[in-house]
Amino acid sequence: MLNPMSVMVLLEGEFRRLVLWGPVLLALGALAYFVWPYEPGYGAGLLLPACIAVVGLGACFYWRGSLAARLGGGAGVALAVGFAAAWLAAHRQPPMPELPRRATELTGIVQDVAYFPALSGQGGPVRRVTLAHGVLHDFVDDGMAPLRRSLSIRLAPQDEGSVAPGDGLRVRVVLQPPPFPALPGGRDKQFEAWFSGQAGGGYALAGAQVEPGQPQKLFGYQHALTMLRQRVDARIRQILPGSSGTVVATLLAGRAESVPQNVREDFAASGLAHLLAVAGLHLGIVMGAAMLVCRMGLAAWEYAALRWPCKAIAAGTAWVVGGGYVLLTGAHLPAERSWMMSSVVVLGLVVGRRAVSMRGLALAATIMLLVAPQVVLDVAFQMSMAAVMALVAGYEALQLRILRWVSGMSGAKHTLARHGVMLVLTSLLAGTATLPVVMAHFGVVQPFFVLANLVAVPLMALWIMPLGLVALVAMPLHVDAPFLHLMSGGVRVVLWLAHCVAGWPGARIAVPAMPGWGLAAVLLGLCWLCLWRGAWRWWGMPVVLLGTITPWLVTQPDILISPDGQLMGVKDVATLRVMGHARDERALKAAWAQALALPVSDFSGTGENRAETADGSLLCGESEVAGTCALLRYGQEVILRIHDPSDGRIPLPDDVCAQAAAVVSVAPLRVSCPHVPVRLDRFSAWRGGAQAVFLAHGVRVTSDRQKQGERLWVLKPGGHGMPTLPLAQAE
Structure with missing residues (x-):
C-alpha cells in the first residue's frame, strides 16, 4: 500500500515527465466546461478560473521548494486555463440563426464545391456547395443582415451549371437546422456545427443561377487555395473516373467526401480507414520524400555538401513542403497536429537535439487545446493523439530490444527484418491504442487490421504517395496522366485488399455504445501507461481494460x-x-x-x-x-x-x-x-x-x-435559433 511519501518519491523519479501531463490537464479542464450541466456565466466561466490560476501560481512561487505545492498549483492552473479557453472558444462563436421553415430564395457567395456519391449508388455525383454571407429573401427576413454562418446546400440533380468558389449564387432552397442527437448521449451535430461556423443545410428546389450583382471572387489566400484544390480535384476526376480516382483525390486534394460508401465500409471493416484520412502517415511520407530528394541533391553538389548544413536545409525544405501539403488537402485536424509535431522535429534536427519525443507531442497538443479546445471531443484528435502517444512510448521501450535482436543479422536480411518488425510494431501499437476510440465513436472492432496494414502501408509509402507527389509537380505541365495512372494501379490493389479483408468472417464486429465515462477511462489509462516510465505505468492497463468493456457493463434502453x-x-x-x-x-x-x-x-x-x-x-x-x-x-x-x-x-x-x-x-x-x-x-x-x-x-x-443541458450550441425546442434582426435604416 502506497503512502504519500512513497508517492512523492515516485514522482521525483519521474520529474522530467511531469510536464507531459500539462496538456492532459488542459484537456480535462476543457472537458469540464463541455460537460457542465448548464451554461456558466462570466463569473464561473472567467472570473473563477482566473482566481484559481492566480492562487495556483502563488502556491508555486511561495512554496517553490515543495514538489507537492508545485504539482497542486500547476494542476490548478492547467485545469483553470483549459476551462476558461473552452468558455472563450464557445462564446466567440456567432449565434445560431433562425432558419425559415418553408421554401425561400437564398443568395450567397460560394466558398466550396464538393462532390458526393449518389445515395442509391446510381447516377452521377451530387454537388453540394457551401455558401457564405447568405441572405434570405422572403417577407419575414427581408432587410436582414447576411448570415454570419455558412450553409451547406445540395444542388438539384438536373442542375448542370458551372459553379466555382467565389461565385455569387441565387437559388430557391428548403433549409434545415442541425439535427438533434438521435438518442440521449448520441452524436451531437449541433455541437459540431456551432464550432465549425455552420448554420445548417438544405437542398435546392430548382437550378441555381449566378447572381450578376454579387462579388465574383473571394479575396485572399483561402480563395486561392480553394481554387487550387478544385482544379486538382477536377483534373484527377477527369483522368481517373471511378473509385480509385476518388481515393486519389482524397490523398492529393483532401476530397474524401466523393469516396463511395461501399469503399468506406470496406476500408473501415479492414482497419484501413486511416488511409482515407490525411494525417501523420501521409504527411510523414511527403516530408520524408521531400527531405530525401533535397538531401541527395545537395549531396551531389560538391560546393553545398562541403560548406552548407545540408541536413538542416533538407529538414526545412521538407517542413515547407509538408505545410503546403496540409493546406492543399484542406488543413484538417489530424494533418495540423502532425505538421505541428513535424515543426518540433525539424527544430530538433536543426539544433541537434532529439527529434521525435513525447515532449513534441505534448507541445502540439497544448497548442491545439489552447487554440481550439473543442477538439478534446473530436474523434480525429483522440485517435491521432492516442496513436502517436502509443508509438512514441512503444518505441522508447522496445526499440533497443529490436535493434539488439536484428544486430546478429547482416546485409539484406538485417534490413528486411528490421523494417518488417518496425512495420508490424507500428501497426500493432497504433491500432491497439485507437481500438477503444473506434469502438466508442463507430461501434465496431476490426480484428484483422494488422494483417491489412502489413500490405497497404508499405504500398502507400513506397508506391502510391511518391507517385502522387510526382503527379502534383507534373500537373501544371499537363504531363501528370502517366503518374496518376500508375498511382491508381497501387490504389486499386489497396481497394482489392480492403474488399477481401472486409469479406472475411468476423472482419467487422459490432459493439454497443460506450458511455462517455468509459472513453474517458480509456484515454486517461492510456496516458498513465504511456507518459510514465517506471513500473507503476502498468497501473493504467486495468483502467484501459475497464473502459474498453464498459459497453457491456451499462444497461441498454428498452x-x-x-x-x-x-x-x-x-x-x-x-x-x-x-x-x-x-x-x-x-x-x-x-x-x-x-x-x-x-x-x-x-x-x-x-x-x-x-x-x-x-x-x-x-x-x-x-x-x-x-x-x-x-x-x-x-x-x-x-x-x-x-x-x-x-x-x-x-x-x-x-x-x-x-x-x-x-x-x-x-x-x-x-x-x-x-x-x-x-x-x-x-x-x-x-x-x-x-x-x-x-x-x-x-x-x-x-x-x-x-x-x-441548456448550452449555447443546443437549439431551442423545435430546432429554433436566434431570430436575425433587420439592418438599421440609413438616415
Missing part, C-alpha cells in the same frame, strides 16, 4: 424515441423493432443500430391485423384501437400508439390504459391515460428531444435535453 416523437424502437433479444415514420428515418435507424449493436427491422402495427414478436413481448392489433401495441417486459406494461389519424383528439379507452405503467404516443396524448405515471408523446419529444426508456427497475426515462 425503448428509443426519435427527437420528433414520430419513430419508436423496441429492443428485442437480437433485433431492434422500429415502428412509425420520421423525416430523418434512415439516419435515425443507422444511429440506433450502431448504439445498440443490433440489426434494425420494421415492425408493422399500424393496421388492424394482429402482429406479434417471437417471444410474445410485443403485441399489436389486440385492442379495438388501430395502431396501438403493448409491450410486456420485466412485469411492466407499456402502451405504444404508433399511428393516430385523429392526432390525439380521440382518447384511448380506459381499459387500454388500466394496467399500463407508461404510454408512448406519436400524437399528443391530451386527455388520454391521465392516470398513467409516465406519459410520453410528441410534445414531450419536442421539449426534451430524443428519449430512452428503461424498464428493468421500474420505468425510467432519460431525455437528450437532460444529457445536454
Whole structure:
C-alpha cells in the first residue's frame, strides 16, 4: 500500500515527465466546461478560473521548494486555463440563426464545391456547395443582415451549371437546422456545427443561377487555395473516373467526401480507414520524400555538401513542403497536429537535439487545446493523439530490444527484418491504442487490421504517395496522366485488399455504445501507461481494460424515441423493432443500430391485423384501437400508439390504459391515460428531444435535453435559433 511519501518519491523519479501531463490537464479542464450541466456565466466561466490560476501560481512561487505545492498549483492552473479557453472558444462563436421553415430564395457567395456519391449508388455525383454571407429573401427576413454562418446546400440533380468558389449564387432552397442527437448521449451535430461556423443545410428546389450583382471572387489566400484544390480535384476526376480516382483525390486534394460508401465500409471493416484520412502517415511520407530528394541533391553538389548544413536545409525544405501539403488537402485536424509535431522535429534536427519525443507531442497538443479546445471531443484528435502517444512510448521501450535482436543479422536480411518488425510494431501499437476510440465513436472492432496494414502501408509509402507527389509537380505541365495512372494501379490493389479483408468472417464486429465515462477511462489509462516510465505505468492497463468493456457493463434502453416523437424502437433479444415514420428515418435507424449493436427491422402495427414478436413481448392489433401495441417486459406494461389519424383528439379507452405503467404516443396524448405515471408523446419529444426508456427497475426515462443541458450550441425546442434582426435604416 502506497503512502504519500512513497508517492512523492515516485514522482521525483519521474520529474522530467511531469510536464507531459500539462496538456492532459488542459484537456480535462476543457472537458469540464463541455460537460457542465448548464451554461456558466462570466463569473464561473472567467472570473473563477482566473482566481484559481492566480492562487495556483502563488502556491508555486511561495512554496517553490515543495514538489507537492508545485504539482497542486500547476494542476490548478492547467485545469483553470483549459476551462476558461473552452468558455472563450464557445462564446466567440456567432449565434445560431433562425432558419425559415418553408421554401425561400437564398443568395450567397460560394466558398466550396464538393462532390458526393449518389445515395442509391446510381447516377452521377451530387454537388453540394457551401455558401457564405447568405441572405434570405422572403417577407419575414427581408432587410436582414447576411448570415454570419455558412450553409451547406445540395444542388438539384438536373442542375448542370458551372459553379466555382467565389461565385455569387441565387437559388430557391428548403433549409434545415442541425439535427438533434438521435438518442440521449448520441452524436451531437449541433455541437459540431456551432464550432465549425455552420448554420445548417438544405437542398435546392430548382437550378441555381449566378447572381450578376454579387462579388465574383473571394479575396485572399483561402480563395486561392480553394481554387487550387478544385482544379486538382477536377483534373484527377477527369483522368481517373471511378473509385480509385476518388481515393486519389482524397490523398492529393483532401476530397474524401466523393469516396463511395461501399469503399468506406470496406476500408473501415479492414482497419484501413486511416488511409482515407490525411494525417501523420501521409504527411510523414511527403516530408520524408521531400527531405530525401533535397538531401541527395545537395549531396551531389560538391560546393553545398562541403560548406552548407545540408541536413538542416533538407529538414526545412521538407517542413515547407509538408505545410503546403496540409493546406492543399484542406488543413484538417489530424494533418495540423502532425505538421505541428513535424515543426518540433525539424527544430530538433536543426539544433541537434532529439527529434521525435513525447515532449513534441505534448507541445502540439497544448497548442491545439489552447487554440481550439473543442477538439478534446473530436474523434480525429483522440485517435491521432492516442496513436502517436502509443508509438512514441512503444518505441522508447522496445526499440533497443529490436535493434539488439536484428544486430546478429547482416546485409539484406538485417534490413528486411528490421523494417518488417518496425512495420508490424507500428501497426500493432497504433491500432491497439485507437481500438477503444473506434469502438466508442463507430461501434465496431476490426480484428484483422494488422494483417491489412502489413500490405497497404508499405504500398502507400513506397508506391502510391511518391507517385502522387510526382503527379502534383507534373500537373501544371499537363504531363501528370502517366503518374496518376500508375498511382491508381497501387490504389486499386489497396481497394482489392480492403474488399477481401472486409469479406472475411468476423472482419467487422459490432459493439454497443460506450458511455462517455468509459472513453474517458480509456484515454486517461492510456496516458498513465504511456507518459510514465517506471513500473507503476502498468497501473493504467486495468483502467484501459475497464473502459474498453464498459459497453457491456451499462444497461441498454428498452425503448428509443426519435427527437420528433414520430419513430419508436423496441429492443428485442437480437433485433431492434422500429415502428412509425420520421423525416430523418434512415439516419435515425443507422444511429440506433450502431448504439445498440443490433440489426434494425420494421415492425408493422399500424393496421388492424394482429402482429406479434417471437417471444410474445410485443403485441399489436389486440385492442379495438388501430395502431396501438403493448409491450410486456420485466412485469411492466407499456402502451405504444404508433399511428393516430385523429392526432390525439380521440382518447384511448380506459381499459387500454388500466394496467399500463407508461404510454408512448406519436400524437399528443391530451386527455388520454391521465392516470398513467409516465406519459410520453410528441410534445414531450419536442421539449426534451430524443428519449430512452428503461424498464428493468421500474420505468425510467432519460431525455437528450437532460444529457445536454441548456448550452449555447443546443437549439431551442423545435430546432429554433436566434431570430436575425433587420439592418438599421440609413438616415
